[in-house]
Amino acid sequence: SQQGEEDPQALSIQEGENATMNCSYKTSINNLQWYRQNSGRGLVHLILIRSNEREKHSGRLRVTLDTSKKSSSLLITASRAADTASYFCAHPGSGNTPLVFGKGTRLSVIA
Amino acid sequence: NAGVTQTPKFQVLKTGQSMTLQCAQDMNHEYMSWYRQDPGMGLRLIHYSVGAGITDQGEVPNGYNVSRSTTEDFPLRLLSAAPSQTSVYFCASSYSTGVNTEAFFGQGTRLTVV
Numbered sequence: 001s002q003q004g005e006e007d008p009q010a011l012s013i014q015e016g017e018n019a020t021m022n023c024s025y026k027t028s029i030n031n032l033q034w035y036r037q038n039s040g041r042g043l044v045h046l047i048l049i050r051s052n053e054r055e056k057h058s059g060r061l062r063v064t065l066d067t068s069k070k071s072s073s074l075l076i077t078a079s080r081a082a083d084t085a086s087y088f089c090a091h092p093g094s095g096n097t098p099l100v101f102g103k104g105t106r107l108s109v110i111a
Numbered sequence: 112n113a114g115v116t117q118t119p120k121f122q123v124l125k126t127g128q129s130m131t132l133q134c135a136q137d138m139n140h141e142y143m144s145w146y147r148q149d150p151g152m153g154l155r156l157i158h159y160s161v162g163a164g165i166t167d168q169g170e171v172p173n174g175y176n177v178s179r180s181t182t183e184d185f186p187l188r189l190l191s192a193a194p195s196q197t198s199v200y201f202c203a204s205s206y207s208t209g210v211n212t213e214a215f216f217g218q219g220t221r222l223t224v225v
Binding site: 003 | 115142144146151152153154155156159167169201203205212213214215216217218219
């Protein structure tokens with residue numbers, strides 16, 4: 001299986017704190033993506049970072065990518081209760097096949 | 112702008128029954144995929160299609176069939192439902208699987224096989 005791993009599996013923080021989630025993957029990639037899933041809903045794309053980029057920002061999101069370590073991190077700054085969701089990293093599969101997803105991190109932001 | 116539409120949202124089947132999960136997208140995307148999501152397993156790829164008339168197997172294809180007769184539609188067929196197919200099923204579409212491509216997901220179908 002090409003499936004990677006997110007760490008931690010679950011994270012609980014207070015509103016206003018920062019949340020950091022990590023992702024490890026197994027193969028060479030040309031991009032890595034992060035998705036959010038609210039309870040009972042479909043996944044929503046958050047941000048994409050290319051293999052030649054090391055860091056990318058989008059609003060309160062900051063993503064880093066270290067291809068030498070096959071790892072990525074997602075930082076959500078100044079978290080809000082509405083950020084409560086599961087977060088998944090994903091990358092294109094080998095041979096140009098569809099996205100391979102990690103197992104996700106469940107984030108709870110307590111107001 | 113509907114995006115990716117999945118029907119039904121919920122379904123209960125008896126073991127051995129067959130059914131088709133529908134997926135339609137209105138973004139003229141070439142790539143469409145079916146995933147299943149189980150607790151602690153993340154999303155696993157069942158089948159995918161790179162264009163009309165072309166389908167291929169993913170990680171967990173057994174017990175499922177697909178076809179792609181049009182760009183818009185990508186139905187998933189359960190041939191003889193088993194309790195192990197109890198899961199949440201997601202359909203996704205994307206312009207390609209290239210460098211700058213995000214996937215768009217439907218809202219999911221929650222299937223229970225009893």
